[in-house]
Amino acid sequence: MSTDLPVSARLAWWGTAWLRGQVVTDLLLDAVIGDEATHAVAGLGHLGLGAPADTSRGTGTGTETLLGGLARLRAEGATSFGAAFPVEGDLVGLGGPAGFNTEAVEAGEAVVVAGADVGLVPVTVGAATTWVAHRAVRRQLPDVGEADRALRQELLAAADALARLEVARWRPEVADHLMNLRHRAPLSAPDGVPARCVELAARGLQAVAVVELALVDDGGAISAAEAQARRDALTPLERAGRRALVAACSPEVWPPA
Structure with missing residues (x-):
């Protein structure tokens, strides 16, 4: 993604x-x-x-x-x-x-x-x-606020985990992306989409992109154990990113205007 x-x-x-x-x-x-x-x-x-x-x-x-x-x-x-x-x-x-x-x-x-x-x-x-x-049948959806909080928590946890695992040593561009999470290209949205959801979608997309980048060639890992450790550290962030995007793109759970 x-x-x-x-x-x-x-x-x-x-x-x-x-x-x-x-x-x-x-x-x-x-x-x-x-x-x-x-x-x-x-x-x-x-x-x-x-x-x-x-x-x-x-x-x-x-x-x-x-x-x-x-x-x-x-x-x-x-x-x-x-x-x-x-x-x-x-x-x-x-x-x-x-x-x-x-x-x-x-x-x-x-x-x-x-x-x-x-x-x-x-x-x-x-x-x-x-x-x-x-x-299709009725679905259960993550709340926008819940998805937002979970994504913020997982971003911090992933940054700490990747630092411990020295991912930047192998893929410095991953560290660059994590450091630039506050500087995202704005998404275009039509009238009616809450600004909070537009911003959440952008952060969700960025989180998933960071995970994909970090896992290219297993993040440059030098051992199978290190590769698995990086994957384990990033799986929660990828999940939080997708859930944030779902909440941001599901009008059923949008906050009232």
Whole structure:
């Protein structure tokens, strides 16, 4: 995971703003699709949802444009889009069923559509992404404040652990990233996303990026034991980073405006 906002987070933020009338359609599509060529939604018809809002937007294969799919979800009662960033053993942001969870873990991310009981898993091939629809059930989410506090604690703990393990000796850029946690590139967010959540998402992304960097080639470890020690020290930070990102990108738990 890089420090760029993942596609599921973009759909969560801009899709929710679009549902609430806070951004126009063109801004929604530009933000979600980004530099890719196209996005589509597949499988909504198989879930027993209504016909596409505009059948001319379909392909005849059960796939419709991103806008067509989102419009159908809105017609089905969607109230918000929330992101999930699960890994095996930590299904944060997911509530099931098992088939949806499995696909989301494989992709590393997903979107849960509140009010429509639908989950969307992004599958990217080349410059095209297809959001594959699944049934989804109500999920439990980390509280924004709880996720914020946990991330701050794990950042301090990880910095201490990495110093003891002399990671900077092998990967000085990791130490540089940890020292520059207060100097992050700002994330772009639509109206309606709380400023606290925008800042939390940025710190969550940065924490996960630090972990990935530190674990490249096992952090330059000279022994298997040292490699495992570094992994053990960083696993809680990676988990806290993902949970922070989920809370920041889940309107169900956003603080009131």
